[in-house]
Amino acid sequence: MSRRYSFLRTPRWIGIAGLTVLVAAICVTLGFWQLSRHEYRADAIARVESNSTQAPLPLTDLLTSTTTQVGDELEWRAVTVTGQYVGGPVALPQRGVESGPADHALGVLAVEGPDGEDWLLVVDRGSYPTDAFGDSTDRLELPEGQLDLVLRLRPAEEASPRDEVAGQVFRINPEQVLAAAGGDLPGTLVTDSYAWVVTESPTTANPPTPIPVPSPNYRSNLSYAMQWWTFGLLAFIGYGVMARRERGALDRAAGVAVAAPRPRRQTDADLEDAEIDAAQATQANDTSSV
Known part of the structure; x- marks a missing residue:
């Protein structure tokens, strides 16, 4: 660590660093939790799709007794x-x-x-x-x-x-x-x-609507996992931005010249706009002199 950033060793900034790590850890944990939910739902939907598409069999071929458990192999x-x-x-x-x-x-x-x-x-x-x-x-x-x-x-x-x-x-x-x-x-x-x-x-004149097999919609959990991991990364980026701003504030307080940002390279559009502005200024001067 350079001398310019030695302030990061102060108790205040050590606390900020600890808080940053804690926030990032929580975000990573929540991301893995969402990933586990995604994997669970993916497995459940794969089971629904597999079981629900099999040809119907007589009831007693699958339920051999009144206490037969309907588990993963029989559900749907x-x-x-x-x-x-x-x-x-x-x-x-x-x-x-x-x-x-x-x-x-x-x-x-x-x-x-x-x-x-x-x-x-x-x-x-x-x-x-x-x-x-x-x-x-x-x-x-x-x-x-x-x-x-x-x-x-x-x-x-x-x-x-x-x-x-x-x-x-x-x-x-x-x-x-x-x-x-x-x-x-x-x-x-x-x-x-x-x-x-x-x-x-047969059925009645106005029967209820049969319930459809659940729709295979489980991708939201994966996107939530990515969002939490992104938040964890943003915590460290935010820490770096805060440290840079703190360094700039300390330099200004000590009267240290802060390097000006490099000018942006002009594009062809910028040059064309400058030429148009110059031509308009020249035309305006000629009009006022007349």
């Missing part, structure tokens, strides 16, 4: 099933779809499991726009009789701690949905999974 897989709705319709309020406000229509589907066992499978039939003042009865209405469905498997959600409301749930927890649909229904409940309806035939 499509299955075919024949069954009928039992119990009443169930509403799931305030569950947005694609960042838009929406309510969901749920039902309990009676299907045939392995060895002729009667299963009860909770399904999310789709969504409809949230309207606190409208009548959503037709969107919640369940079709009658035997149905052919294509579904997507999802893991069951944790039970909601909120108080129960008739015909309504706040999470897609099979036990709570079954209770809201009527409770005492014949069959064994599938407890560790539920399903999204892809197609339902």
Whole structure:
């Protein structure tokens, strides 16, 4: 370090240097955190794209029991099933779809499991726009009789701690949905999974809109990581600018001449503008002399 910048050894500037390093370290850490989120979302979306594009299989080929866990290999897989709705319709309020406000229509589907066992499978039939003042009865209405469905498997959600409301749930927890649909229904409940309806035939006159597979939008986290790392670099650049300004202020206080900045090299446009200004000045002098 040259003598001119020996002031950087003072306690004040040591504190500024420490603060700069701390800010840069925080920015770098936040950048790596955003990068890890980017990698996690990239893996999740790759799994969605891989599983959701596979051909549908019969339900019992993938769910071999009512307690089969829907993990990475099964989530978003499509299955075919024949069954009928039992119990009443169930509403799931305030569950947005694609960042838009929406309510969901749920039902309990009676299907045939392995060895002729009667299963009860909770399904999310789709969504409809949230309207606190409208009548959503037709969107919640369940079709009658035997149905052919294509579904997507999802893991069951944790039970909601909120108080129960008739015909309504706040999470897609099979036990709570079954209770809201009527409770005492014949069959064994599938407890560790539920399903999204892809197609339902036949269906009602005004059915809910099936929920789409999540869009592969995960690049924002990578750009956020780059931004945080840039902020970390700017912290050191800011430190250097502050030190240079401090040195200039000390020089002026001591009466030390500060080197003037080198003049900017004139461009062809600058020379042309100067010639025009000179010609206009000459013309103005000739006019005034007349």
